[in-house]
Amino acid sequence: AQKVTQAQTEISVVEKEDVTLDCVYETRDTTYYLFWYKQPPSGELVFLIRRNSFDEQNEISGRYSWNFQKSTSSFNFTITASQVVDSAVYFCALGGKAAGNKLTFGGGTRVLVKP
Amino acid sequence: ETGVTQTPRHLVMGMTNKKSLKCEQHLGHNAMYWYKQSAKKPLELMFVYSLEERVENNSVPSRFSPECPNSSHLFLHLHTLQPEDSALYLCASSLARDRQYEQYFGPGTRLTVT
Numbered sequence: 001a002q003k004v005t006q007a008q009t010e011i012s013v014v015e016k017e018d019v020t021l022d023c024v025y026e027t028r029d030t031t032y033y034l035f036w037y038k039q040p041p042s043g044e045l046v047f048l049i050r051r052n053s054f055d056e057q058n059e060i061s062g063r064y065s066w067n068f069q070k071s072t073s074s075f076n077f078t079i080t081a082s083q084v085v086d087s088a089v090y091f092c093a094l095g096g097k098a099a100g101n102k103l104t105f106g107g108g109t110r111v112l113v114k115p
Numbered sequence: 116e117t118g119v120t121q122t123p124r125h126l127v128m129g130m131t132n133k134k135s136l137k138c139e140q141h142l143g144h145n146a147m148y149w150y151k152q153s154a155k156k157p158l159e160l161m162f163v164y165s166l167e168e169r170v171e172n173n174s175v176p177s178r179f180s181p182e183c184p185n186s187s188h189l190f191l192h193l194h195t196l197q198p199e200d201s202a203l204y205l206c207a208s209s210l211a212r213d214r215q216y217e218q219y220f221g222p223g224t225r226l227t228v229t
């Protein structure tokens with residue numbers, strides 16, 4: 001079975017602060033894929049990143065960065081210099097054979113960036 | 116239109132009504148999905164279609180009936196719903212029904228059952 005845990009249900013920061021969202025996963029698969037999605041108030045889930053289990057390189061995309069630590073089964077997401085437009089719910093997801101190739105989503109973390 | 120579109124964006128229906136949700140993807144994908152997102156609950160996968168064939172039904176009540184006439188369109192037919200069915204219904208598509216492919220989501224239909 002697969003499981004994704006996002007322990008932080010809500011994080012509130014002031015604009016320009018950095019914010020890190022935690023994601024811990026469980027899977028029996030040796031090959032799996034991890035994803036982050038953003039859900040703004042409009043409702044649409046926006047794909048942010050996909051990471052393969054065999055690629056532990058961290059990634060940076062603009063103000064976003066991801067830290068994949070296979071040893072601790074974590075795939076954390078950091079927003080640097082947060083902006084009001086970053087306010088949204090962020091979901092971590094896991095895909096692997098153990099769950100029949102479907103994505104397992106975490107419960108989401110709501111980020112509120114105040115001006 | 117680009118990406119994944121869903122209509123209507125908002126729907127209010129009585130328990131005895133029959134309505135349909137529509138999803139269309141313009142990405143050339145071969146797999147489509149229906150998810151239900153209720154308040155304070157994780158995203159729940161309802162149905163998976165791959166190449167127009169339903170390959171997954173996660174114990175969804177029969178009052179929800181999906182239809183996939185072609186790889187670009189997906190419908191969710193609703194009848195005799197319950198108030199607890201009120202939720203955001205999200206459609207997604209991916210290149211294939213495979214764990215490695217990211218899913219692209221539509222904006223969702225906010226459904227309220229009265």
